[in-house]
Amino acid sequence: MAEEKLQRLEVVTPQERVYSQDIRFVVLPGTEGELGILPEHAPLVSALKTGLVRMQHEGNTLKIAISGGFAEVRNSKVTVLANAAEREDQIDVKRAQAAKERAEQRLATRSPDIDIDRAEAALRRALNRLKATGY
Amino acid sequence: MASLRDLKRRIKSISSTQKITKAMKAVAAAKMRRAQDSVLAARPFARRVRDVLGRVGSASVGMKHPLLAVREPQKVAYIIVTADRGLCGGFNANVLKLGVQETKKHPNADLITIGRKGRDFYRRRQYNIAQQYIGTEKADLGLTNEVARFVIDKYSVEEYDEVYLIYSQFVNVIVQRPVVQKILPVEPPEGEADEKKVDYIFEPDAETIMDSILPMYIQNALFQAILETNAGFYSAQMTAMDNATKNASDMIDRLTLSMNLARQAAITTEISEIVGGAAALE
Numbered sequence: 001m002a003e004e005k006l007q008r009l010e011v012v013t014p015q016e017r018v019y020s021q022d023i024r025f026v027v028l029p030g031t032e033g034e035l036g037i038l039p040e041h042a043p044l045v046s047a048l049k050t051g052l053v054r055m056q057h058e059g060n061t062l063k064i065a066i067s068g069g070f071a072e073v074r075n076s077k078v079t080v081l082a083n084a085a086e087r088e089d090q091i092d093v094k095r096a097q098a099a100k101e102r103a104e105q106r107l108a109t110r111s112p113d114i115d116i117d118r119a120e121a122a123l124r125r126a127l128n129r130l131k132a133t134g135y
Numbered sequence: 136m137a138s139l140r141d142l143k144r145r146i147k148s149i150s151s152t153q154k155i156t157k158a159m160k161a162v163a164a165a166k167m168r169r170a171q172d173s174v175l176a177a178r179p180f181a182r183r184v185r186d187v188l189g190r191v192g193s194a195s196v197g198m199k200h201p202l203l204a205v206r207e208p209q210k211v212a213y214i215i216v217t218a219d220r221g222l223c224g225g226f227n228a229n230v231l232k233l234g235v236q237e238t239k240k241h242p243n244a245d246l247i248t249i250g251r252k253g254r255d256f257y258r259r260r261q262y263n264i265a266q267q268y269i270g271t272e273k274a275d276l277g278l279t280n281e282v283a284r285f286v287i288d289k290y291s292v293e294e295y296d297e298v299y300l301i302y303s304q305f306v307n308v309i310v311q312r313p314v315v316q317k318i319l320p321v322e323p324p325e326g327e328a329d330e331k332k333v334d335y336i337f338e339p340d341a342e343t344i345m346d347s348i349l350p351m352y353i354q355n356a357l358f359q360a361i362l363e364t365n366a367g368f369y370s371a372q373m374t375a376m377d378n379a380t381k382n383a384s385d386m387i388d389r390l391t392l393s394m395n396l397a398r399q400a401a402i403t404t405e406i407s408e409i410v411g412g413a414a415a416l417e
Contacts (some may be wrong), residue, residue, distance in 0.1 A: 003320040010183075010198060012179055012180045012183055013180060014177055014180050014181075014227075014355055014358050015173070015176060015177060015180075016176045016177075017176070017179050017180075030338055031338075031343070032338055032339050035338070041336060042336055043333045043335045043336065044335060044338060045187070045191055045335050045336070045337055045338070045344050046337075046339075046344075047338065047339065047343055047344055047347050048340035068347070069347070069351070070187075070344060070347055070348060070351075072187045072190075074190075074333060079183055079187065081180065081183055081184055081187065081351070083351075084275070096171065110174075
């Protein structure tokens with residue numbers, strides 16, 4: 001079998017580089033729907049929403065929960081610039097659970113002094129993190 | 136010559152000061168290492184955002200975006216980042232000095248101070264401080280988010296025509312360089328010359344991408360500035376405290392020497408008095 005073509009995937013946040021590997025296939029959570037990227041994809045820039053980046057690396061699938069940002073694809077290089085990113089094996093399920101409950105509670109009370117948009121965004125992020133761990 | 140007792144007292148007071156400076160140096164060194172690590176960890180992101188913005192910018196020339204709009208600068212804002220605390224040599228003073236110099240170009244400029252030292256300095260001199268933030272030691276995205284949103288809003292409603300960022304760049308432990316950076320209007324960095332223009336597919340479209348990348352760029356510039364300030368602050372403090380400790384050692388050495396001289400002189404006087412007294416009795 002010919003050498004399998006690979007592409008470099010980097011996931012970077014303002015604090016650190018979360019992931020950097022040569023991989024075969026990656027799925028990105030684009031704002032307009034999921035984007036599957038194979039090596040030698042045409043140059044692309046896409047906005048990303050809160051969701052999961054899934055990639056296949058040596059037969060394994062790894063998920064990274066990201067919240068917002070964008071991705072650039074160029075010369076078989078995929079760069080994901082996210083506001084926050086957590087690998088599935090680094091997510092603190094308890095914390096995510098607590099964040100989810102907090103957000104739900106805040107939405108349930110609907111008191112005027114809370115920011116509904118912010119609470120909803122927090123809930124989305126918490127659910128996203130829980131989804132990554134397969135909870 | 137000062138009396139023996141005075142000298143002793145001064146030596147004691149200096150050596151207790153030295154203990155403090157030594158301890159502060161150790162603390163600053165430990166914190167510096169951490170601050171340095173986070174600056175270095177944050178740089179890849181900053182570079183990537185800049186790269187992508189440069190390429191996307193050159194791929195979509197002629198695009199009108201509110202944050203790219205160049206206007207005649209009538210009202211200008213300066214964001215000045217300093218540390219919260221002092222005892223760090225000229226670190227804060229250098230940034231403040233550059234701030235004073237820069238703001239002379241636009242006498243009615245608004246200031247946004249991040250860090251206690253900057254706030255105190257400009258408040259005393261009665262500059263217009265539009266916003267002030269302290270607590271920069273733990274750089275968090277919430278703070279930068281807030282500042283970024285503030286200037287972006289003001290810029291979008293044309294209240295500010297230009298926004299500059301003044302902070303101290305962390306070059307290495309010895310060198311911190313105060314710099315001015317224009318953050319609004321955003322000037323997309325030039326792509327490398329040999330890089331040919333990339334024909335991107337935009338998903339969903341170039342405007343939406345710019346809508347998310349430009350604020351991210353501004354916020355990241357602020358975040359980076361705070362991290363650089365932190366790393367620089369601890370480096371400067373460590374250096375300053377190291378010097379203070381050394382100076383204290385020198386002073387103690389000098390004082391010990393003159394104390395010994397004074398003691399010797401006292402003994403000599405005493406002996407010659409005894410000898411003189413004995414001679415008088417004969």
